[in-house]
Amino acid sequence: MINGMDTTLSTTDPAIVTRALVRTFDDFRAVDGIDLHVPRGSFYGFLGPNGAGKSTTIKCLTGLLPPSGGDIEILGLDPLQEPLAVKRQVGVVPEDLALIERLTGLETLQFVGRVYGIAREQIRDRSAELLTLMDLTDAAGSQVVDYSHGMRKKIALSAALLPAPRLLFLDEPFEGIDAVASRQIRSLLRSYTAGGGTVFLTSHILEIVEKLSTHIGIIHRGRLVAQGSTAELKTAGGRSGTLEELFLDRVGAGADEDAVLDWLS
Amino acid sequence: MLRLAAAWAWMRWRLAVNSLSRRRRNDGIETASRILAILVPVLFILITLPIAAGLGLGGLFLGKNLFEGREMQDTATIVTRLVLAAVTVAMLIAPVLRSGFGAGVTINRLVLMPVSRHALHLQQIVSACTDPWLLGIVPALVLLPAGVAASGRPGAAGVLLLCGALTVMCLALIGSVAASGAALLFRRRQRAELISLILILAITFAAFLPPFFADRAEDRDTEVEFSLKVTALKSIPFWTRALPSENYAGVVSDLVQTGGSRATAGVAVLVVAVALLYLLSLAIFQRRLLIPETGGGARGSRTGEPYWLQLPLVSPTVAAMGQAWFRAYTRTIRGKVAWIAPPLFLVVINLLWSRNLMDVLPGSMVIYKGPMLAQFGILLTFLTLNPILLNQFAVDAGGLSASFVLPVSRLQVLRGKQITLAMMAAPVVAANIALAALLGRDGPLLAWITVPLNAVAVFAVLGIFGANLSVLLPRAADLNSIGNASNPHPLSNFVGTVVTALLVAPGAALGIIGWRGLPGWTPMALLLIWIMLAFFVARYLERITMELLDKRRENLLALARGK
Ligand SMILES: Nc1ncnc2c1ncn2[C@@H]1O[C@H](COP(=O)(O)OP(=O)(O)O)[C@@H](O)[C@H]1O
Ligand SMILES: [Mg+2]
Numbered sequence: 001m002i003n004g005m006d007t008t009l010s011t012t013d014p015a016i017v018t019r020a021l022v023r024t025f026d027d028f029r030a031v032d033g034i035d036l037h038v039p040r041g042s043f044y045g046f047l048g049p050n051g052a053g054k055s056t057t058i059k060c061l062t063g064l065l066p067p068s069g070g071d072i073e074i075l076g077l078d079p080l081q082e083p084l085a086v087k088r089q090v091g092v093v094p095e096d097l098a099l100i101e102r103l104t105g106l107e108t109l110q111f112v113g114r115v116y117g118i119a120r121e122q123i124r125d126r127s128a129e130l131l132t133l134m135d136l137t138d139a140a141g142s143q144v145v146d147y148s149h150g151m152r153k154k155i156a157l158s159a160a161l162l163p164a165p166r167l168l169f170l171d172e173p174f175e176g177i178d179a180v181a182s183r184q185i186r187s188l189l190r191s192y193t194a195g196g197g198t199v200f201l202t203s204h205i206l207e208i209v210e211k212l213s214t215h216i217g218i219i220h221r222g223r224l225v226a227q228g229s230t231a232e233l234k235t236a237g238g239r240s241g242t243l244e245e246l247f248l249d250r251v252g253a254g255a256d257e258d259a260v261l262d263w264l265s
Numbered sequence: 266m267l268r269l270a271a272a273w274a275w276m277r278w279r280l281a282v283n284s285l286s287r288r289r290r291n292d293g294i295e296t297a298s299r300i301l302a303i304l305v306p307v308l309f310i311l312i313t314l315p316i317a318a319g320l321g322l323g324g325l326f327l328g329k330n331l332f333e334g335r336e337m338q339d340t341a342t343i344v345t346r347l348v349l350a351a352v353t354v355a356m357l358i359a360p361v362l363r364s365g366f367g368a369g370v371t372i373n374r375l376v377l378m379p380v381s382r383h384a385l386h387l388q389q390i391v392s393a394c395t396d397p398w399l400l401g402i403v404p405a406l407v408l409l410p411a412g413v414a415a416s417g418r419p420g421a422a423g424v425l426l427l428c429g430a431l432t433v434m435c436l437a438l439i440g441s442v443a444a445s446g447a448a449l450l451f452r453r454r455q456r457a458e459l460i461s462l463i464l465i466l467a468i469t470f471a472a473f474l475p476p477f478f479a480d481r482a483e484d485r486d487t488e489v490e491f492s493l494k495v496t497a498l499k500s501i502p503f504w505t506r507a508l509p510s511e512n513y514a515g516v517v518s519d520l521v522q523t524g525g526s527r528a529t530a531g532v533a534v535l536v537v538a539v540a541l542l543y544l545l546s547l548a549i550f551q552r553r554l555l556i557p558e559t560g561g562g563a564r565g566s567r568t569g570e571p572y573w574l575q576l577p578l579v580s581p582t583v584a585a586m587g588q589a590w591f592r593a594y595t596r597t598i599r600g601k602v603a604w605i606a607p608p609l610f611l612v613v614i615n616l617l618w619s620r621n622l623m624d625v626l627p628g629s630m631v632i633y634k635g636p637m638l639a640q641f642g643i644l645l646t647f648l649t650l651n652p653i654l655l656n657q658f659a660v661d662a663g664g665l666s667a668s669f670v671l672p673v674s675r676l677q678v679l680r681g682k683q684i685t686l687a688m689m690a691a692p693v694v695a696a697n698i699a700l701a702a703l704l705g706r707d708g709p710l711l712a713w714i715t716v717p718l719n720a721v722a723v724f725a726v727l728g729i730f731g732a733n734l735s736v737l738l739p740r741a742a743d744l745n746s747i748g749n750a751s752n753p754h755p756l757s758n759f760v761g762t763v764v765t766a767l768l769v770a771p772g773a774a775l776g777i778i779g780w781r782g783l784p785g786w787t788p789m790a791l792l793l794i795w796i797m798l799a800f801f802v803a804r805y806l807e808r809i810t811m812e813l814l815d816k817r818r819e820n821l822l823a824l825a826r827g828k
Binding site for chain 1: 454569570571573581582584585586588589590592593594596597661662663664666667669670671672673674818819822826
């Protein structure tokens with residue numbers, strides 16, 4: 001936070017700030033000094049190749065992993081000092097989805113609603129709407145253990161949305177989801193950010209992020225190699241402006257476009 | 266074929282090596298816990314090796330003296346029959362215990378590769394051959410003919426060796442049939458769970474059968490009884506020859522009695538059995554390959570509005586967590602067993618009681634049967650609940666992640682777990698009390714009142730002690746498996762069982778035998794002191810567990826996923 005600024009009233013202060021965030025596994029630095037800046041109301045796409053450290057970052061931000069170093073501020077609060085106050089305003093779809101396998105879809109939603117202390121009628125109405133939207137009404141009475149991969153994602157997303165959080169963390173939400181559902185979720189998320197909510201989403205699918213994101217961060221080998229508004233980043237450095245170019249440029253991998261496996265032809 | 270075998274062996278070897286080396290940060294507790302977990306199979310080997318060696322030496326001795334006299338022949342026939350029958354049963358059941366829904370992953374990977382079905386089938390048979398049960402009797406099956414040969418009858422030895430080899434093949438094929446059959450049956454989750462539940466109950470209660478037979482024998486003349494049993498075991502009805510184990514024993518007695526005139530028939534039966542079993546096993550195996558595993562199907566099931574109770578004394582958040590886990594656990598096989606098994610056990614114990622226990626007691630002592638059964642019910646309830654209770658933070662990885670992501674405090678998570686376990690135990694304790702009252706309507710009212718009070722005292726400590734153990738020694742467990750995969754860490758299982766018994770004992774003693782020469786209220790007063798002490802200890806343990814939970818959060822999350 002910039003000194004002297006009123007952090008509690010301003011609506012433009014960031015939803016997420018990290019300073020020199022580090023997370024190590026033994027001597028391997030999975031997240032290596034990241035300074036995130038995610039404005040409120042933004043749709044922040046956190047991009048990076050496989051194994052770049054995206055999930056580890058999200059786990060540190062959501063309290064699943066303690067960071068090894070650095071500061072985190074979420075919605076103006078320190079999650080290490082006031083974890084409950086932060087979690088009450090935040091919805092998460094973690095990498096492993098955090099679903100209780102033996103509950104039904106409907107029970108999952110009601111469970112989350114009750115943990116957040118939402119009124120019963122409200123839980124019922126919101127669950128019904130979410131299940132319809134996600135096309136899960138038929139499966140609502142089945143146990144999550146019998147759900148397909150995409151259905152699990154959708155019920156986890158519904159559970160994250162049900163308490164109407166101010167900030168959403170989504171780890172690879174579109175991976176394994178069919179085109180119809182993906183489109184519905186995208187429009188849902190767009191209206192969510194239009195209403196003032198913030199989305200922090202990781203993905204390795206550039207097309208989706210390009211269409212949705214107002215802001216983008218690119219992580220590579222645990223380091224943030226680009227960050228800023230999507231429009232700014234696309235045109236920075238006089239490039240013609242696709243996200244793919246920026247990504248390949250910053251990540252540096254796959255530069256050899258004509259890669260061929262001789263023995264494969 | 267050889268290449269496949271080599272690739273397979275290499276894969277198993279890599280899996281074993283990889284399971285030991287990992288990149289994740291693990292603390293001292295985890296390292297110690299892993300070493301302990303490795304010690305268990307080592308112990309298993311240390312126990313089975315001498316048994317196999319003993320069987321082998323026994324076989325050698327029997328073989329050498331087989332033609333020396335009737336007694337030796339009787340012993341040989343009976344021992345071979347019993348051992349081979351036991352191994353046959355084991356070969357039928359062990360693969361079923363080991364399988365379960367989701368066990369077919371490796372075979373699915375192989376099916377994708379260009380390997381013929383026959384080769385895959387052979388691989389399955391070979392791996393059935395490496396079953397410890399089967400390996401355990403191989404020395405005996407080799408050394409018995411060796412002994413016979415040493416006594417100067419090479420012909421008979423040859424026949425026995427051939428029969429032994431054929432019997433091993435039969436048993437391996439039976440194992441293969443059982444494995445494929447189980448995989449076929451377990452294709453659908455719901456069916457797999459139902460069969461597993463029935464099976465685990467059947468196996469548990471089969472363990473109670475021997476004492477019943479032993480009991481009846483006591484009434485009769487032991488000598489007569491024994492010789493009766495010997496005759497019964499020795500005379501082999503011809504149709505049972507179709508069973509490989511019986512056939513082998515039959516060949517042994519033929520060799521001795523008729524000099525082997527019927528041994529050819531015995532060998533022929535074994536050859537036919539091998540051929541038929543091979544065809545059967547191949548047929549089931551191919552069918553299994555064709556039909557993949559499926560979940561239960563997540564469509565078109567009933568959508569009743571779930572009910573949620575308002576629980577007294579706890580916040581709605583804790584109540585919600587407690588009930589969510591309660592539902593989740595009671596839908597698993599272990600959860601169902603924890604509900605069904607204790608009352609059934611109680612009935613069995615009641616039967617044993619009326620026969621034996623009263624005679625053992627000194628005459629001056631009075632024990633009320635009803636209250637005692639009820640107190641026993643407490644012990645049974647917690648022993649069957651222990652696979653969940655002692656491993657409460659590792660039986661449900663998703664729920665654990667959820668409790669770290671949702672806005673709940675560590676204390677609330679801990680209390681939620683205790684609510685779940687209390688909700689699971691309370692109805693079973695109540696059912697056991699009712700059952701005990703039906704089975705033994707004696708004892709003063711105060712003795713009955715101590716039962717629920719004791720249950721409360723036991724649970725207060727045991728629930729939180731289990732939380733403590735499960736944070737220290739978590740083991741990724743699948744509550745839907747009926748085999749070892751659903752058990753807690755071996756050390757915590759052992760400690761937990763001992764502690765359970767120790768916790769039940771004082772209150773139970775007060776309720777059952779604490780009355781002689783004392784005013785009626787004394788045991789009750791002592792029991793109340795015991796309960797207060799229990800709650801005091803529980804509060805203390807709660808604080809320790811919270812600290813540990815904080816420190817070991819990361820290891821727990823990783824371990825609960827079996828990483
Ligand atoms: N628990 C862990 N123990 C050791 N290494 C880990 C652990 N979690 C992640 N890593 C490593 O950290 C790196 C980043 O992983 P992750 O954040 O999951 O990447 P991604 O960007 O694909 O989500 C990877 O190299 C991964 O192997
Ligand atoms: Mg990831």
